[in-house]
Amino acid sequence: MNYRSNADLGGREGYGRVVPEPEGSSFHAPWEAQVLALAVSMGYTGAWNLDMSRSARETLPDYSTLSYYEIWYKGLVRLMAERGLVSDEELASGHALRPARPLTRVLKGADVAAVLAKGSPTVRPATAPALFTIGDRVRMVATAAPHHTRLPGYVRGKQGVVERLHGVHVFADANSQGLGEQPHWLYAVVFDGSELWGEKGYEGLRVSVDAWEPYLEQIK
């Protein structure tokens, strides 16, 4: 039950200045582009889903010391190793040493444009009416989830107002654990800066978070 995300950074102190970067190159070294493309290709195989890959990355023990594409590389290796798709010996030798495992599908060059243009929509048909409506005051659940979640720590237990309904979406918490999609209504919930950070100095700040229905509690 010990789940620790190293990626939940909202509101944390001590990270210093933001360093802007001119518009231009997508990658800063050729290996970064390779990692992105390998991760996209392997993600397409269906051996794991998007939420599992986020979970694999955010729980890397050395997350905070890695560059962005190092995180992607290590997350990818981890997902494949856990499924027996590659072994440590193979990674050390740089050669395939065991037979390939069967995959549901492989991304072909000729299909890339169509696959990327289609994406992977997470909207699903509603099977129940939404419990909340625009303007409702809600409180976010206060306890930390013992698994991958998309409720950031800085809004746990905080009160906000439902500002938008996004429809019904695949529930990241369930999908990341291999429990199926379990779609739920998704809302944009808006918080006042003073509710999140304290009474003084946060006037005129609002923060919106996209939150699935199980994250929301009614305020009586």
Place this chain on the structure above:
Amino acid sequence: MDPHDLEHGDHSELAEIDLRVRALRSILEQKGYIDPSAIDAVIDTYQNKVGPRNGARVVAKAWVDPAFRNWLLRDATAAIASLGFHGRQGERMIALENTESLHNVVVCTLCSCYPWPVLGLPPVWYKSAPYRSRVVKDPRGVLREFGVTLPDSTQICVWDSTAEVRYLVIPRRPLDTDTLDEVQLSMLVSRDSMIGTALASKPDANP
């Protein structure tokens, strides 16, 4: 990459990760898990085809075409798709219009969610701990590091992309741009202005 880094011993680390990634690619190719032409095609897409000029076209059209602007604010996914931009990491889009009284800023505090079809891949700062940790708490301080100072009377709304909805900021149209056409206007729209960490450029600032 910054040559300065190389002098400080990062060269070996860089070489090491480069070798590791090459090894991984070889293994996956040998096992038939990947098609090398697909790897090339994915890189080509995000290196050369998809980037913030797409989003700039959306913004410029919204500035000149009120019907498109209304459609964009009502159903951004469909309005943006009508210009040919859709797909991975932009499956469901929302457009946020900046006004005199409200300035919108987009972040993903949990990872790096970003609207790929209209902006391409995110810049390093967007994925970095300083931006992700601070912009939800001190957006004015972060904006100052981008050289942007907003009046105290302007509200700031920060949109944390915590699910599969992606946000595109529509910056305010600069004054004195009535004579510019859509293509000229799109050149005033920077990537950062569509994230909310910059304003659209003034026409004279853009040769």
